[in-house]
Amino acid sequence: MSTTFDRAASKAAASPGAVRRPSAMRRILAWLRSDLRAAVSLAYLLLLFSLVLFAGAIAPQSPVAQSMDMLAPPDATHWLGTDDLGRDVFSRLVHGAPMTLYASFLAVCVGSLIGLPVGILAGYLGGWVDTLTGRIIDALLSFPSIVLAIAVTGALGIGLTNSMIAVGIVFSPGLARLIRVQTIVVKNELYVDAARSFGMSPLHLVWRHILPNAIQPFIVQVTLLLATALLAEASLSFLGLGVQPPQPSWGQMLARAYGYMEISPEQMYAPGLAILFTALAFNALGESLRAALDPTRRRSD
Amino acid sequence: MSKRQALLLGSRLLQVIPVIILATLAIFGLLQLVPGDPAAVIAGEYATAERIDTIRHMLGLDRPLLEQYAVWLGHAAQGDLSTSLITGEPVLDEVLRRLPNTLLITVLALLLAILGGVPLGILAATHVDRPLDRAVTSIASLGVAVPNFWLGMILVGFFALRMGWFPTTGAAPLTQDPLRALSHAALPALALATGGIAEITRQLRSALIEVLSSQYVRTLHAKGLSRTRILWQHGLKNVSLTLLTVVGLVFNRALGATVAIEAVFAIPGTGSLVVASATNKDFPVVQGVVFVLVLIVIGLNLLIDLLYSLLDPRVNRR
Amino acid sequence: MTAARTLVAARDLGVHFRLDRHRVLKAVDGISLEVRAGETFGIIGESGSGKTTLGRALVCLEKPSAGQVLHDGADPFALSGRALRQHRRNYQVVFQDPNAALDPRMTILRSVREPLDVAGTLPRAERQALALQMMERVGLSRDFAARYPHELSGGQKQRVCIARVLTLRPSVIVCDEAVAALDVSIQADILNLLAELQREFGLTYIFITHNLGVVAHVSDRIAVMYLGRLVEMGTAEALLARPLHPYTDALLSSEPVALPSHMRPAQRVVLGGELPSPVSPPSGCRFRTRCRFAQDLCAAREPEWREVEPGHWAACHFAGALPATSAGHGTAYTPVPTEALS
Numbered sequence: 001m002s003t004t005f006d007r008a009a010s011k012a013a014a015s016p017g018a019v020r021r022p023s024a025m026r027r028i029l030a031w032l033r034s035d036l037r038a039a040v041s042l043a044y045l046l047l048l049f050s051l052v053l054f055a056g057a058i059a060p061q062s063p064v065a066q067s068m069d070m071l072a073p074p075d076a077t078h079w080l081g082t083d084d085l086g087r088d089v090f091s092r093l094v095h096g097a098p099m100t101l102y103a104s105f106l107a108v109c110v111g112s113l114i115g116l117p118v119g120i121l122a123g124y125l126g127g128w129v130d131t132l133t134g135r136i137i138d139a140l141l142s143f144p145s146i147v148l149a150i151a152v153t154g155a156l157g158i159g160l161t162n163s164m165i166a167v168g169i170v171f172s173p174g175l176a177r178l179i180r181v182q183t184i185v186v187k188n189e190l191y192v193d194a195a196r197s198f199g200m201s202p203l204h205l206v207w208r209h210i211l212p213n214a215i216q217p218f219i220v221q222v223t224l225l226l227a228t229a230l231l232a233e234a235s236l237s238f239l240g241l242g243v244q245p246p247q248p249s250w251g252q253m254l255a256r257a258y259g260y261m262e263i264s265p266e267q268m269y270a271p272g273l274a275i276l277f278t279a280l281a282f283n284a285l286g287e288s289l290r291a292a293l294d295p296t297r298r299r300s301d
Numbered sequence: 302m303s304k305r306q307a308l309l310l311g312s313r314l315l316q317v318i319p320v321i322i323l324a325t326l327a328i329f330g331l332l333q334l335v336p337g338d339p340a341a342v343i344a345g346e347y348a349t350a351e352r353i354d355t356i357r358h359m360l361g362l363d364r365p366l367l368e369q370y371a372v373w374l375g376h377a378a379q380g381d382l383s384t385s386l387i388t389g390e391p392v393l394d395e396v397l398r399r400l401p402n403t404l405l406i407t408v409l410a411l412l413l414a415i416l417g418g419v420p421l422g423i424l425a426a427t428h429v430d431r432p433l434d435r436a437v438t439s440i441a442s443l444g445v446a447v448p449n450f451w452l453g454m455i456l457v458g459f460f461a462l463r464m465g466w467f468p469t470t471g472a473a474p475l476t477q478d479p480l481r482a483l484s485h486a487a488l489p490a491l492a493l494a495t496g497g498i499a500e501i502t503r504q505l506r507s508a509l510i511e512v513l514s515s516q517y518v519r520t521l522h523a524k525g526l527s528r529t530r531i532l533w534q535h536g537l538k539n540v541s542l543t544l545l546t547v548v549g550l551v552f553n554r555a556l557g558a559t560v561a562i563e564a565v566f567a568i569p570g571t572g573s574l575v576v577a578s579a580t581n582k583d584f585p586v587v588q589g590v591v592f593v594l595v596l597i598v599i600g601l602n603l604l605i606d607l608l609y610s611l612l613d614p615r616v617n618r619r
Numbered sequence: 620m621t622a623a624r625t626l627v628a629a630r631d632l633g634v635h636f637r638l639d640r641h642r643v644l645k646a647v648d649g650i651s652l653e654v655r656a657g658e659t660f661g662i663i664g665e666s667g668s669g670k671t672t673l674g675r676a677l678v679c680l681e682k683p684s685a686g687q688v689l690h691d692g693a694d695p696f697a698l699s700g701r702a703l704r705q706h707r708r709n710y711q712v713v714f715q716d717p718n719a720a721l722d723p724r725m726t727i728l729r730s731v732r733e734p735l736d737v738a739g740t741l742p743r744a745e746r747q748a749l750a751l752q753m754m755e756r757v758g759l760s761r762d763f764a765a766r767y768p769h770e771l772s773g774g775q776k777q778r779v780c781i782a783r784v785l786t787l788r789p790s791v792i793v794c795d796e797a798v799a800a801l802d803v804s805i806q807a808d809i810l811n812l813l814a815e816l817q818r819e820f821g822l823t824y825i826f827i828t829h830n831l832g833v834v835a836h837v838s839d840r841i842a843v844m845y846l847g848r849l850v851e852m853g854t855a856e857a858l859l860a861r862p863l864h865p866y867t868d869a870l871l872s873s874e875p876v877a878l879p880s881h882m883r884p885a886q887r888v889v890l891g892g893e894l895p896s897p898v899s900p901p902s903g904c905r906f907r908t909r910c911r912f913a914q915d916l917c918a919a920r921e922p923e924w925r926e927v928e929p930g931h932w933a934a935c936h937f938a939g940a941l942p943a944t945s946a947g948h949g950t951a952y953t954p955v956p957t958e959a960l961s
Binding site: 135136138139140142143144145146147148150151152153154155156157158227231234235238239240241251254257258261262265268272275276279280283284287 | 319320321323324326327328331332334335336342442443445446447448450451454455457458462553554556557558560561564565572575576578579580582584587588590591594595598599602
Binding site for chain 3: 189190191193194195196197198199200201204209212213
């Protein structure tokens with residue numbers, strides 16, 4: 001009897017490829033090192049984030065102070081010139097960044113807060129709950145997104161926060177559907193059965209096993225939705241439903257610039273490019289995440 | 302139409318009804334989202350209590366909720382979408398008057414998206430991971446990230462103002478003066494199409510790559526079938542279903558995105574109507590426009606569903 | 620000598636799955652059996668026979684659609700949610716696919732500790748110690764604690780699953796094809812481990828497999844399953860030496876025998892055809908479509924499940940009256956009664 005025990009033990013000790021899994025930080029750094037696009041995007045986004053704190057330091061000119069120097073071309077004091085009310089464009093751009101980021105994240109948070117629990121519930125419980133939820137999701141997805149956002153904003157009252165909540169509501173059905181599919185897949189895994197046989201309560205099951213294993217595609221989608229939220233905010237502000245003056249917002253800046261396009265077309269470029277680059281960064285990050293988390297590429301790290 | 306196809310059509314129609322009902326519930330529910338008293342909000346800041354009461358009664362807001370919904374739904378089914386609070390005109394008329402302008406740009410954009418996206422997608426898929434593919438993929442990534450109303454602005458600035466090739470604003474009725482209508486719609490449609498081109502390119506590319514690298518196709522290749530024949534006969538046939546689904550998605554998105562485009566090009570369409578009415582709290586108009594648009598989207602999706610089931614024999618079998 | 624008590628019993632158990640509006644799959648269709656404390660009860664059947672569903676139903680992982688499962692005489696599903704969750708800790712499963720049975724995001728130690736974490740009765744340090752202890756008991760050194768499932772071999776992962784189950788000190792463990800997915804050489808190791816653990820912890824096993832060689836080696840009693848029903852049940856010796864049902868006979872004779880050709884039994888029963896669809900089983904006796912002795916009676920009437928000899932049950936109209944080609948062939952698989960080893 002002891003011989004079988006020893007054989008097993010010695011085999012276990014001599015097993016090959018026994019590498020300890022590197023810490024999360026290490027893995028993130030390795031990912032960034034391998035994917036230039038992701039690294040650049042992340043750096044750019046972190047820069048934007050830092051503007052929340054350092055906007056004043058980088059762009060000392062006030063974004064709302066009007067002057068007589070209207071639609072001036074770029075010069076030493078006004079690096080990007082001034083807008084139609086004599087306000088410094090560069091400063092408005094820089095001070096508008098935190099607003100923009102806040103808007104994107106708000107929309108995505110609202111969408112997740114609604115979509116995640118609904119999707120998990122539908123996926124886990126199945127039955128009529130799932131069918132009903134599915135139909136509601138179908139119904140909501142038949143609304144052209146911006147139109148629904150506008151309608152909800154109209155009801156809630158215009159303004160940045162309300163319009164972003166509206167966008168979040170528009171996001172939620174798609175997110176719910178996504179996590180629902182993943183929940184169903186994970187729910188049927190054997191280790192969930194095992195956990196159930198240990199007497200795990202359903203809530204505990206969802207929290208410990210289903211959520212961590214189902215969340216990856218959700219996270220990728222959320223990152224991509226940041227770009228969509230950004231574009232949505234730009235559109236809504238452009239239309240006057242989002243950020244209200246005099247708060248600077250890239251979308252709003254575009255709206256004003258359009259009015260003076262014939263006189264000073266360069267006004268359009270700065271905010272437009274800012275929106276474009278930020279959306280690109282979010283997208284690149286999301287796509288990199290998707291590729292990095294792809295299970296078909298699973299090798300032992 | 303065979304009996305089975307008729308049954309399928311019937312069941313699909315039946316499935317659509319609960320979705321429509323739920324959508325109408327959502328539209329009706331919009332009014333409930335208004336914080337505080339909707340009547341007061343509509344009446345405005347300086348309204349008297351009397352005025353608020355009048356509005357409340359006029360809109361039937363003092364009746365029980367379910368009754369309000371039933372009444373609204375009943376009217377809507379008959380084509381009565383109530384009247385605008387601002388102009389007093391029937392909502393449906395206004396919507397129908399503006400709808401052709403919006404639909405023109407949307408459909409045009411869709412066509413451009415297909416005409417642009419399909420060749421690009423094929424190009425990318427047949428040159429996978431080579432410079433051409435990378436270029437196309439990068440352009441597609443760009444297309445998804447660019448704010449299309451900004452693109453519209455640039456197009457106006459260059460092609461309309463500078464070159465004078467296209468009119469800058471407005472729209473013209475298609476039936477009376479097609480050429481003028483199209484010239485008005487060209488730039489907006491182009492701006493609208495960028496997102497669609499990008500999406501179709503991407504989806505087509507990945508679907509085609511999957512088909513072209515499948516075992517089935519590789520066997521055909523080994524048997525000596527030329528690459529172009531494989532592409533046309535097998536690749537595209539399999540991919541046409543994906544294309545159909547993406548088209549539905551792109552249309553849905555485009556219909557929404559016209560809102561900003563219409564603002565840029567000053568087109569009197571449903572998009573600008575929705576914005577104006579939302580800003581002015583003209584809720585019947587908001588609800589009316591959304592209702593019509595939703596019906597259009599559901600209708601199109603139903604059509605796509607049916608085409609899908611007709612083209613894909615697997616879907617039919619239960 | 621006191622009779623061992625029945626820990627798990629099935630009374631006319633049925634487990635049905637609705638495939639769509641018109642079709643129902645009766646994976647388990649009227650099974651009655653009793654598993655006594657301390658024994659190893661083997662269940663053998665082809666894939667599609669419903670044996671996995673039966674195993675899952677016996678530990679409350681599937682709800683009975685008909686009949687009952689009894690744990691120590693009581694119906695566990697009569698218990699409320701919380702009580703049921705506590706009760707089922709005593710009845711565990713070791714699954715066929717150890718890879719799928721472990722959460723890929725949890726370290727080995729956490730997986731092994733998980734049942735204790737859920738029970739929550741012991742302080743964390745003690746749970747940790749107990750988990751490590753169990754790991755060592757199944758032959759995994761402490762180095763494995765911080766590793767992830769994808770870093771382990773199949774045999775090692777199965778040991779983890781066994782350790783995990785043992786932390787609960789269950790009374791009954793269902794081994795559902797527990798060694799089928801492993802290399803043959805590892806299979807022996809795991810089976811030996813299971814045997815040791817049974818003696819040490821006084822476990823009762825329900826051993827489900829399609830491999831007759833394995834089940835004959837480990838079981839005290841064996842039940843043979845076909846298309847959702849039992850066709851024969853008895854002690855291992857009785858079944859192997861004197862199979863009463865043609866299906867058992869065919870299974871026995873189709874096993875490869877490590878004997879020179881002139882010593883092999885003259886006739887081999889070839890089990891023709893395929894398993895009929897469990898959704899619409901054949902009328903009368905379900906096995907008749909592949910049975911070389913099938914008569915009109917077999918199509919007309921379902922055979923009764925009766926005790927043909929003391930402790931030896933079969934469901935065949937002609938049980939006991941048929942020539943068994945593998946009679947005496949059972950010497951190739953002399954089962955080792957557990958008493959003999961102690």
